[in-house]
Amino acid sequence: MDDPVLxxxxxxxxxxxxxxxxxxxxxxxxxxxxxxxxxxxxEFVVADITDEEAVREAVEGVGAIVHLAGDPRPEAPWxxxxxxxxxxxxxxxxxxxxxxxxxVVFASSNHAVGAYETDERTPDMYRPSDDYRLDxxxxxxxxxxxxxxxxxxxxxxxYYHDEHGLSVVCVRIGNLTKNHPPKxxxxxxxxxxxxxxxxxxxxxxxxxxxDYEIVxxxxxxxxxxxxxxxxxxxxxYDPQDNSAEFANAEC
Amino acid sequence: MDDPVLxxxxxxxxxxxxxxxxxxxxxxxxxxxxxxxxxxxxEFVVADITDEEAVREAVEGVGAIVHLAGDPRPEAPWxxxxxxxxxxxxxxxxxxxxxxxxxVVFASSNHAVGAYETDERTPDMYRPSDDYRLDxxxxxxxxxxxxxxxxxxxxxxxYYHDEHGLSVVCVRIGNLTKNHPPKxxxxxxxxxxxxxxxxxxxxxxxxxxxDYEIVxxxxxxxxxxxxxxxxxxxxxYDPQDNSAEFANAEC
Numbered sequence: 001m002d003d004p005v006l007x008x009x010x011x012x013x014x015x016x017x018x019x020x021x022x023x024x025x026x027x028x029x030x031x032x033x034x035x036x037x038x039x040x041x042x043e044f045v046v047a048d049i050t051d052e053e054a055v056r057e058a059v060e061g062v063g064a065i066v067h068l069a070g071d072p073r074p075e076a077p078w079x080x081x082x083x084x085x086x087x088x089x090x091x092x093x094x095x096x097x098x099x100x101x102x103x104v105v106f107a108s109s110n111h112a113v114g115a116y117e118t119d120e121r122t123p124d125m126y127r128p129s130d131d132y133r134l135d136x137x138x139x140x141x142x143x144x145x146x147x148x149x150x151x152x153x154x155x156x157x158x159y160y161h162d163e164h165g166l167s168v169v170c171v172r173i174g175n176l177t178k179n180h181p182p183k184x185x186x187x188x189x190x191x192x193x194x195x196x197x198x199x200x201x202x203x204x205x206x207x208x209x210x211d212y213e214i215v216x217x218x219x220x221x222x223x224x225x226x227x228x229x230x231x232x233x234x235x236x237y238d239p240q241d242n243s244a245e246f247a248n249a250e251c
Numbered sequence: 252m253d254d255p256v257l258x259x260x261x262x263x264x265x266x267x268x269x270x271x272x273x274x275x276x277x278x279x280x281x282x283x284x285x286x287x288x289x290x291x292x293x294e295f296v297v298a299d300i301t302d303e304e305a306v307r308e309a310v311e312g313v314g315a316i317v318h319l320a321g322d323p324r325p326e327a328p329w330x331x332x333x334x335x336x337x338x339x340x341x342x343x344x345x346x347x348x349x350x351x352x353x354x355v356v357f358a359s360s361n362h363a364v365g366a367y368e369t370d371e372r373t374p375d376m377y378r379p380s381d382d383y384r385l386d387x388x389x390x391x392x393x394x395x396x397x398x399x400x401x402x403x404x405x406x407x408x409x410y411y412h413d414e415h416g417l418s419v420v421c422v423r424i425g426n427l428t429k430n431h432p433p434k435x436x437x438x439x440x441x442x443x444x445x446x447x448x449x450x451x452x453x454x455x456x457x458x459x460x461x462d463y464e465i466v467x468x469x470x471x472x473x474x475x476x477x478x479x480x481x482x483x484x485x486x487x488y489d490p491q492d493n494s495a496e497f498a499n500a501e502c
Contacts, residue, residue, distance in 0.1 A: 078341060078345075082333070082337070082338060082341075086333070086337065086403075087333060090329060090333075094329075115409070115410070115413035115414070137390070139388070139390065139409070140406050140409065141409055141410075141413060142406060142409070142410045142413075143410075143413070143414075144410075144414075145410070147410070148403075148406055148407055148410050151403075151406045152337075152399075152402075152403045152406060155391050155393060155399055155402045155403060155406075156399055158366070158390070158391065158392055158393070159366070159392075159393045159394075159395075159396070159398070159399050162366035162392060162393075162394070163366070163394075163395075
């Protein structure tokens with residue numbers, strides 16, 4: 001990609017995982033609500049994602065957008081996710097259309113489908129022997145209002161694709177942790193996403209051609225209950241990690 | 252149902268269709284943003300659906316809610332549907348939980364799935380011989396931002412059911428017209444909903460037992476591309492009308 005790539009929410013955990021491996025691979029334009037907390041060689045825009053005009057200016061001249069900005073707290077209150085996550089995502093998609101950007105990678109979340117984890121299914125669904133799978137064709141079932149806001153971002157992406165031809169991929173990100181999977185937490189091991197798999201996945205989202213897709217963003221964990229087949233097929237995702245390869249990750 | 256039923260957006264077209272047949276069947280508490288434009292025997296609350304406290308007060312003591320209020324325009328701008336339709340619906344669901352209401356009937360829309368009507372499928376899908384069907388298990392594909400807001404209302408309903416045990420049915424309302432189906436408009440004939448079928452359907456939504464459901468609200472039209480099987484099975488919906496029985500409705 002020759003044009004710059006806008007990375008919103010660049011200072012967050014997912015943004016830093018992406019930049020740790022892909023800093024030199026793209027001409028990044030970073031955006032965050034607060035000024036950078038560490039040195040960066042990249043252009044840095046300080047703007048609130050709810051500021052329609054500032055977002056439009058930040059999008060000017062980029063070839064693609066990785067949209068991570070928003071309130072990341074699963075327990076975030078409604079007014080915050082309504083504004084930061086729902087209205088903010090709409091600002092990004094609208095700006096993309098206005099400025100002729102062709103591709104938007106949207107950070108959705110496992111919380112968009114968290115309520116599939118019913119008392120009847122858990123903890124069996126977190127274990128390697130269980131073959132229950134969500135694959136992205138199921139209706140949203142959020143486990144909190146944050147998850148509602150992410151499901152809404154997916155619907156907005158669908159609309160902007162159908163109506164305006166924007167390429168949109170929604171990545172339902174699992175449990176991103178550095179170095180090793182969460183300990184003593186079966187669910188987190190089932191949906192673990194390693195830093196290098198995270199960076200590789202978002203790289204594939206920027207490189208591949210697609211119309212509108214929903215994919216799960218997790219490593220190739222033995223415990224997985226999210227299918228990664230669509231990510232493999234559509235994006236060429238080829239994860240290297242598996243939470244089972246770490247001590248304390250067995251059943 | 253012994254307790255009153257709150258009807259939000261009571262002055263709108265759907266509200267009037269419901270009241271025309273069911274005025275005497277329930278103890279209605281009507282709510283609208285503006286004062287009533289005609290005489291009514293029912294309690295009438297003037298309140299804006301975006302006013303959290305006023306909505307909570309209106310919900311106090313009711314046994315069920317039929318939630319129709321919102322900006323009904325398919326071309327409504329984002330800020331209006333964000334506030335009136337998305338935030339407004341969340342206010343109603345939150346108030347229902349706070350006040351211990353057990354059942355909410357949510358007026359969704361055909362526009363939540365309007366983008367399935369692609370150039371390749373139309374106009375064939377509007378014709379009796381075509382067997383393409385949407386049945387409510389498909390992912391939302393809104394045709395406008397109004398449709399995005401209705402799909403979001405459905406997701407909110409799913410969350411409030413899963414998290415709080417509220418019974419929620421989302422009715423994707425078709426093309427409601429009085430007396431006869433739209434003329435020279437195949438799409439409108441395919442998704443026609445007669446006034447008496449509309450009233451009967453919402454009556455069934457108030458009477459039946461369910462957890463969370465998405466149903467299509469149309470008459471039993473030969474031209475239909477929305478399945479009404481789920482409405483029949485879950486609600487006992489038994490429509491009496493069919494747009495094909497009117498002149499100018501043939502292929």
